[in-house]
Amino acid sequence: MIRTVPALKENSVKDNNDMPGHLARRFQQIAVAVFLAEVGDAGFDLTPVQYAALATIKANPGLDQVTLAGLIAYDRTTITGVIDRLVQKDLIERRASPRDRRARELEITDEGRRALRKITPAVESAQRIMLRGLSAKEGEELMRLLRKAIAAGNELSRAPLRE
Amino acid sequence: MIRTVPALKENSVKDNNDMPGHLARRFQQIAVAVFLAEVGDAGFDLTPVQYAALATIKANPGLDQVTLAGLIAYDRTTITGVIDRLVQKDLIERRASPRDRRARELEITDEGRRALRKITPAVESAQRIMLRGLSAKEGEELMRLLRKAIAAGNELSRAPLRE
């Protein structure tokens, strides 16, 4: 096939599929949808962010909000609302720290522990589903590359990971 | 080293870094931050979503909102606000379609064209920066794996890609 007119303009605009930023958004979009579907099917109403916060609070009892934010790379202004909703659902407790009156200590409740236990299979299932197009080896490689890119860019967002 | 007590509970909770969903969120978070920083340094106030919409409207003059949404995998309810803001900035025009009175035809303005031209280097720079931790080969492999995972999960989100 011979084109009489070369498509100059079109070639100068990169395809979305060549843009890592676009691919990042798409993959995250699917990941969230899968998470909500699996967790919803299991009878729970918990977002990915709420789950990550809940699991991290359980693993680090009594931590404050800034530390929590650092451990899961959230902005501290985002954490406030997430915590509010977890408290609302009686999954965690927020109380003033005796050592630092600015800080709030976070603790998982029994109900939070129960929810976390029951929800775990759905979360693991979701992680599998979002990689279902890849072989096990490819899935591992994708995660390795993501970890590497993230490590190099950690300081570039307002909410870097802090250990 | 001998552990007297096996850490059963802790081991049952997967590390965030083993969760593709968490890695997806982190990578996207960094990608957006880098995009906004680069584009902002270039003197423009445009989000990744607005950029993608603008570029797609330029490449497909006169398309309607649902088609645009499909081409970049947005939810149609999200598009409304994005279009509002692009119109507000005089980068595009939205007018009623003569063929289908439900639909709106979208067209880039001269100012939109100018902005797109001037902003392109910053966008390309952003794509490089978000992969700066990876070799060229690794960057290609990451994009290939993301494309593959996305293709397999396309129908799982409310806003799949439509060609």
Added chain:
DNA sequence: TACTGATAGTCAGCATACTGATCAATATCG
């Protein structure tokens, strides 16, 4: 101890994203 800077948390404001609903217009089929 008083001043200064840093820190924990919250808030207002804005921009994605989604669910589910509604309205108007178009398509389809009996």
Added chain:
DNA sequence: CGATATTGATCAGTATGCTGACTATCAGTA
């Protein structure tokens, strides 16, 4: 033709995520 279904767009409501500002508190130092 007319009833029905579908489609394009919008809206209300909710939940991230961010910027920038603010208060209260704490820490270090002159």
